[in-house]
Amino acid sequence: MTDPRPRTVLVIGGGASGNAVTVLLRRAGITVDLIEAKSDWNVLGSGITLQGNALRVLRKLGVWDKVQESGYAFNSVGLATPDGHVFHVQQDIRTGGEDLPATIGMQRPRLQEILCEAVLVSGATVRLGTTADDLLQDEAGVTARFSDGTEGRYDLVIAADGLSSRTRAMIGIGDKPEPTGMAIWRVAAPRPASVKRTDLAYGGPCYIAGYCPTSENTIYAYLVEANRDRASIDPASFADEMRCLAAPYGGAWPEIAASITDPAEVNYTWFDRLLVEGPWHRGRVVLVGDAAHACPPTLAQGAAMSLEDASVLAELLSAEESWDSLSSLDDLLTRYHQRRIDRVRMVVEASMQLGQWQLDGVRDADVPGLIGRTMSVLKETP
Numbered sequence: 001m002t003d004p005r006p007r008t009v010l011v012i013g014g015g016a017s018g019n020a021v022t023v024l025l026r027r028a029g030i031t032v033d034l035i036e037a038k039s040d041w042n043v044l045g046s047g048i049t050l051q052g053n054a055l056r057v058l059r060k061l062g063v064w065d066k067v068q069e070s071g072y073a074f075n076s077v078g079l080a081t082p083d084g085h086v087f088h089v090q091q092d093i094r095t096g097g098e099d100l101p102a103t104i105g106m107q108r109p110r111l112q113e114i115l116c117e118a119v120l121v122s123g124a125t126v127r128l129g130t131t132a133d134d135l136l137q138d139e140a141g142v143t144a145r146f147s148d149g150t151e152g153r154y155d156l157v158i159a160a161d162g163l164s165s166r167t168r169a170m171i172g173i174g175d176k177p178e179p180t181g182m183a184i185w186r187v188a189a190p191r192p193a194s195v196k197r198t199d200l201a202y203g204g205p206c207y208i209a210g211y212c213p214t215s216e217n218t219i220y221a222y223l224v225e226a227n228r229d230r231a232s233i234d235p236a237s238f239a240d241e242m243r244c245l246a247a248p249y250g251g252a253w254p255e256i257a258a259s260i261t262d263p264a265e266v267n268y269t270w271f272d273r274l275l276v277e278g279p280w281h282r283g284r285v286v287l288v289g290d291a292a293h294a295c296p297p298t299l300a301q302g303a304a305m306s307l308e309d310a311s312v313l314a315e316l317l318s319a320e321e322s323w324d325s326l327s328s329l330d331d332l333l334t335r336y337h338q339r340r341i342d343r344v345r346m347v348v349e350a351s352m353q354l355g356q357w358q359l360d361g362v363r364d365a366d367v368p369g370l371i372g373r374t375m376s377v378l379k380e381t382p
Contacts, residue, residue, distance in 0.1 A: 084251025
């Protein structure tokens, strides 16, 4: 018998995983309120690399056509020496299936705009500049107290509030992100005509120097180095710092570096690692995406893992007839964790290993082999 009472969900966080799970739950007829702490809905960033398994979820969300139109598709990656000589081109595994590109590069703000539009079209209620200050659980549901003084009652709360999740701590999960020892400089830039895929240079003043085309006219470029004390770097010097690091690199880098002039357009971020090994839920509150796991972008799988979380969780929630019983919901959320943990752990550990090889100066590491083995597994539907 179908539950006669409409099911209600609160999604905390309007990033990739929060937006995706909202769209999928609304498609199943579930009432969803989404709150996002930032008043601009977090439409920021330089670029993002989306591999096939991420594209598979975006197609499920119904936004594939817009993603394809807005991004830049390619199916290989180049390995280069610091002077720009490409010595190896490797065909990427199509982790989303043969009918999708191996990779699409996109401007991150454009991807967020597409997902936000899908949330609004879905009919979800969206409140920006709003946080959940308290979550009071009982056998039958969760009462959320919001920063604007209002309250709401829900059958389930999905915490998609990112790496520094307040909700994770609020429900008693003590895991916290840990720095890996690396940091990344990122910038959006005009696309040199020669840039038609990601090329990666290992060595030189940085561990990695790379770029990814994000549209016909744009790329995002990145330089990975040992992390520094962020307080010691004046944000006004960000463009100068990145140009200085880029100067020794050849190939497309001189043209890219010449365009790095606005420090406000340069982003500097430490790499972090997080994997909540125990259950990802407490009662009627469950974690998705970066709130549950995060890793260095050495495999470019962060967004993909978050989108897969949303897809799996929504699939399980949409298939259940009733959430009235806390025990049945606990079983469902346990199955969600079981379906995700091994796959996510594999990605986190492989991403960490790729970074650690760089930190340790290992020159004969089997980087292509590790990437190939991992991507072969990710080709399987989660």
